[in-house]
Amino acid sequence: MELVLAQAADWDESEEPPVERPEVPTPKRRGRTAELYQVFGQELTLARLAQNPDCKVSYNTLVRRVKQDGMDPEEAATTPSRTR
Numbered sequence: 001m002e003l004v005l006a007q008a009a010d011w012d013e014s015e016e017p018p019v020e021r022p023e024v025p026t027p028k029r030r031g032r033t034a035e036l037y038q039v040f041g042q043e044l045t046l047a048r049l050a051q052n053p054d055c056k057v058s059y060n061t062l063v064r065r066v067k068q069d070g071m072d073p074e075e076a077a078t079t080p081s082r083t084r
Contacts, residue, residue, distance in 0.1 A: 034041060037073040038051075038073075039077065049073060049077055054078065055078070056080045057080070061081055
């Protein structure tokens with residue numbers, strides 16, 4: 001593990017001395033990697049697609065439509081939900 005040190009020149013004696021802090025590793029996903037879908041001219045995961053302003057449904061609805069119902073991801077994202 002690499003340590004990151006504060007620059008001594010940045011330290012003012014009236015402040016506390018610099019602290020050695022370990023470099024924070026990038027979190028790694030466990031298990032399967034997210035599938036990428038070609039939608040709106042981009043490669044997106046369903047999570048990123050649900051955040052897209054052109055997506056008219058929630059993430060859960062999007063996942064159900066694509067994975068369970070077999071809809072095209074772009075159609076699943078742009079078809080509004082039914083209202084009861």
